[in-house]
Amino acid sequence: MEIIIDYFDILFLFKLYFQIIKKGKFMKVQKNTVVTIDYTLKDDNGNIIDTSQGRGPLKYLHGNGNLIPGLEKALEGKEAGESFSVTIPPEDGYGYKDEGLIQEVPRNLFDDSNGLEVGMQFQAQTEQGTYILTIQEIKENTVVVDGNHPLAGQNLNFDINIIDVREATADELAHGHAH
Numbered sequence: 001m002e003i004i005i006d007y008f009d010i011l012f013l014f015k016l017y018f019q020i021i022k023k024g025k026f027m028k029v030q031k032n033t034v035v036t037i038d039y040t041l042k043d044d045n046g047n048i049i050d051t052s053q054g055r056g057p058l059k060y061l062h063g064n065g066n067l068i069p070g071l072e073k074a075l076e077g078k079e080a081g082e083s084f085s086v087t088i089p090p091e092d093g094y095g096y097k098d099e100g101l102i103q104e105v106p107r108n109l110f111d112d113s114n115g116l117e118v119g120m121q122f123q124a125q126t127e128q129g130t131y132i133l134t135i136q137e138i139k140e141n142t143v144v145v146d147g148n149h150p151l152a153g154q155n156l157n158f159d160i161n162i163i164d165v166r167e168a169t170a171d172e173l174a175h176g177h178a179h
Contacts, residue, residue: 027165029075031063034178036164037075042157049151057163059178066177068093071158080165088156094149101147102136109143116143 029035036059040051052058060066062075070092078084090096110116120135124147137144172179 026079027167029062029078029162029165032168032173033062034164034166034168034172035060035062035075035162038161038163040159042159044155044157046157049156061168061172061176061178064176068156070156071160074158075160075162078162080162083159083161085157085159088158090153090155093154093156094152097148097153101131102144103147104139104142104144107139107141107143 027033036057038052038057040053041049043049062072067075068088070088071086073092074084074086074088107116116135116138118135118138121132124131124133124145131147132149133145133147134150135143136146169179
């Protein structure tokens with residue numbers, strides 16, 4: 001049996017191939033691609049810290065600092081449909097705890113010092129930028145606050161499912177995030 005393929009068949013196959021690539025079926029995660037993932041983040045004891053389940057997948061612009069560096073590195077070169085688990089050490093996640101970011105401040109600096117609770121978070125504007133501070137301890141005249149990220153010093157254990165990879169639009173590249 002002889003198979004005859006004419007010019008139009010070849011043209012059709014090429015068009016189909018490039019449509020599949022543009023839709024992300026073979027596109028690899030690389031800088032300036034928009035990646036859609038489902039994820040579950042666990043601590044070293046297996047406790048779930050965060051997950052996309054029930055909230056919908058996370059969509060981000062790869063290679064633009066929208067994820068922690070270790071997770072971006074782990075996703076690099078992978079394709080839609082891949083699933084994997086990875087442990088990100090503190091140096092590639094939120095860093096190690098910096099004891100210099102834990103400070104004791106006068107309680108009267110807070111508007112409602114009677115409504116304070118351990119674990120409460122608030123923003124503080126400094127010369128170095130905006131920090132999210134977490135109340136660690138409440139004393140009679142002072143409050144101990146921590147400017148470290150809550151996950152600083154911890155391994156981050158991710159289960160990842162890559163749903164889609166596509167080229168970023170010009171608007172997404174200009175704004176630095178996925179739309």
